[in-house]
Amino acid sequence: MAAGAPAPAAPKPAVAAASPVSGAKPPAAPAAVAAPAKPAVAANTDAEMADITAKFEGLISKAPYEGVFINDPARLVEVATYVRDGLHFSMLSSITAVDYPKDGVIEVVYHATRVPSGGKPLCFKVRVPREDGKCSMPSLCGVYPGAEFQEREAYDLYGVRFEGNPDLRRILMWEGFAGWPMRKDWKEAYFEGETKPFETRWPAGKHELAEERVPWQDNVTFPKDFDPFSYTSKPDGNIYESMTGNRNSVQGFPDAPVVVDANGMNQPQADEFMDELKTDEIIVNMGPQHPSTHGVLRMVVKLDGETITDLKLALGYLHRNHEKIGERNTWLHNIPYTDRLDYICGLANEWGYVLGVERMMGITPTPRVEYLRILMAELTRIESHFWSIGFLLNDVGAFFTPALYFITERDFIIDLFESVAGSRLMCNYMRFGGVSRDFTEQQLQRAHELAFERLPRAIDELDHFLTENDILKARCIGVGYLPADRSVAYSLTGPCLRAAGVGYDVRKADPYGYYERFDWDVPVRYNADVYDRYLVRVQEMRESLKIVQQVLQRMSKDTKVGDIQAGKKAYNHRVPAGQTYARVETPKGELGFYLVSDGGQNPYRYHIRSSSFINLNSLKEMTVGYKVADSVVILGSLDIVLGEVDR
Amino acid sequence: MAEEQFQNDIPVPDDLKNNIFITSLDKLYNWGRKRSMWPMLFGLACCAIEMIATAASRHDLARFGWELMRASPRQADLMIVSGTVTKKMIPQIVRLYNQMPEPRYCVAMGACATSGGPFKEGYNVVSGVDKYIPVDVYIPGCPPRPEALMHSFIKLQEKIEKQSIRTVRWYQKGDEVSIPVPMLGPDLVDMRKANEIKAQAATV
Ligand code: SF4
Numbered sequence: 001m002a003a004g005a006p007a008p009a010a011p012k013p014a015v016a017a018a019s020p021v022s023g024a025k026p027p028a029a030p031a032a033v034a035a036p037a038k039p040a041v042a043a044n045t046d047a048e049m050a051d052i053t054a055k056f057e058g059l060i061s062k063a064p065y066e067g068v069f070i071n072d073p074a075r076l077v078e079v080a081t082y083v084r085d086g087l088h089f090s091m092l093s094s095i096t097a098v099d100y101p102k103d104g105v106i107e108v109v110y111h112a113t114r115v116p117s118g119g120k121p122l123c124f125k126v127r128v129p130r131e132d133g134k135c136s137m138p139s140l141c142g143v144y145p146g147a148e149f150q151e152r153e154a155y156d157l158y159g160v161r162f163e164g165n166p167d168l169r170r171i172l173m174w175e176g177f178a179g180w181p182m183r184k185d186w187k188e189a190y191f192e193g194e195t196k197p198f199e200t201r202w203p204a205g206k207h208e209l210a211e212e213r214v215p216w217q218d219n220v221t222f223p224k225d226f227d228p229f230s231y232t233s234k235p236d237g238n239i240y241e242s243m244t245g246n247r248n249s250v251q252g253f254p255d256a257p258v259v260v261d262a263n264g265m266n267q268p269q270a271d272e273f274m275d276e277l278k279t280d281e282i283i284v285n286m287g288p289q290h291p292s293t294h295g296v297l298r299m300v301v302k303l304d305g306e307t308i309t310d311l312k313l314a315l316g317y318l319h320r321n322h323e324k325i326g327e328r329n330t331w332l333h334n335i336p337y338t339d340r341l342d343y344i345c346g347l348a349n350e351w352g353y354v355l356g357v358e359r360m361m362g363i364t365p366t367p368r369v370e371y372l373r374i375l376m377a378e379l380t381r382i383e384s385h386f387w388s389i390g391f392l393l394n395d396v397g398a399f400f401t402p403a404l405y406f407i408t409e410r411d412f413i414i415d416l417f418e419s420v421a422g423s424r425l426m427c428n429y430m431r432f433g434g435v436s437r438d439f440t441e442q443q444l445q446r447a448h449e450l451a452f453e454r455l456p457r458a459i460d461e462l463d464h465f466l467t468e469n470d471i472l473k474a475r476c477i478g479v480g481y482l483p484a485d486r487s488v489a490y491s492l493t494g495p496c497l498r499a500a501g502v503g504y505d506v507r508k509a510d511p512y513g514y515y516e517r518f519d520w521d522v523p524v525r526y527n528a529d530v531y532d533r534y535l536v537r538v539q540e541m542r543e544s545l546k547i548v549q550q551v552l553q554r555m556s557k558d559t560k561v562g563d564i565q566a567g568k569k570a571y572n573h574r575v576p577a578g579q580t581y582a583r584v585e586t587p588k589g590e591l592g593f594y595l596v597s598d599g600g601q602n603p604y605r606y607h608i609r610s611s612s613f614i615n616l617n618s619l620k621e622m623t624v625g626y627k628v629a630d631s632v633v634i635l636g637s638l639d640i641v642l643g644e645v646d647r
Numbered sequence: 648m649a650e651e652q653f654q655n656d657i658p659v660p661d662d663l664k665n666n667i668f669i670t671s672l673d674k675l676y677n678w679g680r681k682r683s684m685w686p687m688l689f690g691l692a693c694c695a696i697e698m699i700a701t702a703a704s705r706h707d708l709a710r711f712g713w714e715l716m717r718a719s720p721r722q723a724d725l726m727i728v729s730g731t732v733t734k735k736m737i738p739q740i741v742r743l744y745n746q747m748p749e750p751r752y753c754v755a756m757g758a759c760a761t762s763g764g765p766f767k768e769g770y771n772v773v774s775g776v777d778k779y780i781p782v783d784v785y786i787p788g789c790p791p792r793p794e795a796l797m798h799s800f801i802k803l804q805e806k807i808e809k810q811s812i813r814t815v816r817w818y819q820k821g822d823e824v825s826i827p828v829p830m831l832g833p834d835l836v837d838m839r840k841a842n843e844i845k846a847q848a849a850t851v
Binding site: 172173174176177178181188189190191192210211215216218219220221222223224225226227228229231233235288289290291295296316317318319320321324325328336337340343344403404405407408411424425426642643 | 688689690691692693695696697699700703704705718730731733734735736739743763765766767768769770771772773774778789790792830831832833834835836837838841844845847848849851
């Protein structure tokens, strides 16, 4: 596929065409298609930047460190349309804002990507004044529908109004919350100092209870003359009123022919069966406490009968302020926090963060480190896919029996993590330019057993019992269809995108680590439904296993034992001033870290582009028109983890 | 003395002699309920993953008679607060707790549920679930290992054993503990402290 070509159109969901992953390659959909090994684009985006600078003369100027400025926010849409259609950057990876109180501006930063060919992302930035009222700019939802949630996040945390965003409400906090919490001059209730280590505690080593320091004896603060008795709380804003979908707006609604009678009421046309069966519209809240929402997610579903006609998500129930805390932390402090983003695959997240910092500091890890990182990250991928398939089965109705088998296998993998890194889930294993511990002979032996015996057997077993299972097929085939072009427009990444026929995988598209030195493929399938997402995950486990096996075979030959740190070990890193957007392929999709350093001991901006969060953009289009029971299956196939959704 | 009374008052047929246990009602009551605790199927964050691992094959919570995780608070006896309690979530947690029937217990699992943990200073984080809900057992750890969670169950069983049916709160007259649901205003408003908050807000 030529670089920058638009994503191929996917065929309609072919109900009968799905074939098992095991055995011979299925004829209809090749199980694995390698993305171009070397992207045809240049390694940097200078050519493209020169192109838009020339095209929009006077409008574009070069930004420090990375990307370009669009000097007139009003013309953003025009430029973005050209970036998408003229330069073929068809996916918007990330939107975020950075606050510069000294300049009195908030900078909104966009990163666009070519899919599936990849290469470096194109970065463009817009600056708007900080003052309320003036802090507004056009929305990009019309060009990139995947911008919706990210714009809402920037609005929620920075107060940038995106005019034209279809649902500009707070997304992580609630409506009515006072202030824009990520702005540099906004202080949380337990504020102690701008950056760690806090002078109040260090070097004397004294500490006191945060509760005793603050006027309300709690982690809260209220505006002057606040009166709880007269305040009316409306945390979700007008979420219910804004759900306008109905049977007329749903393509292929079960009783298709609908006429509107004189009273404006919807009347199904004469159909004896439907005459008896009157359906009502009803809004159902699923979550935040619901066994099928995989955590504290809340889906607000509008139903007509059993058919979903509209869907909205209420997020933020696990918003733990990673970014605010991350900007107070020192660079090193943040590594254990990344474990807690997507807590199923902590090791994969760590890599994204250390990769970004290493790029800014110009460190090259030693070969041993690269091998160990790949080993850990790929084992994490297998573990995470075990987990997600198990829980998909829960959602389908096979309550916990399959999941228990997979959790058992997963336990063996995290046992290995524990013996190497010291913790089952929160490994805190990677360092800038290194890892914290090397494998011993014994541990390598265990990894060997896992990679060559236990895990292949487990994956075969999974495949054998599930892939051809009638119930699984009945519940999954043709459900949750989202074609390739829409998936790309919604910035969907990870196995879900690859199940729609787009072979975009950061490991090949924007390579990092030593992935290029191993022999493996990117599994792609074309039906874009829940079943294909399942098949892609199964195949991905096999590919990961292939990588792990090669690593284990070559490690002792290619690397030196104990060579696990490039440069000196340090506690206090100073990262040169700069910016970077580093991304890795986690089991859920593209995880990006947008880091800005001002040369100090702490990140000036620490933004997490999380795939779970952005993948949820597309949930509405995937579910509308299906039955309510399908919604949990579709959500399960997206494989979200709330720690990463809400951060 | 007790033996004499027994012999005098209650006729015991010969074939039942040596087959009867005498115990107090308290012991029987506590013995029954401590081994049939139904936890609520309720995960908040990373700690929930370890909670699931505890219930899964290797650690096997069923050995304690606690395996029946109920998704509905109406059928649950125990709330395991497994993760970070955020301000946005606490109204729901309080509501769920209020919906649980007595006797009900609460385990704060992990650093976050105990005190806010690594995220304590976050603007959307409640520093410990005990700011709103009475907690019976705290477990340290981030996340606590499954063994630690099991340890908390054993501790809770010990606690249950010590309770007496005559004095437990939920059989007393007029006992109806329900916690006022906090409100999401400009910040989280604890309705029990509404008067203080109003007074304090006038002065800042
Ligand atoms: S205590 Fe640690 S593992 Fe548990 S929820 Fe908090 S951050 Fe996650």
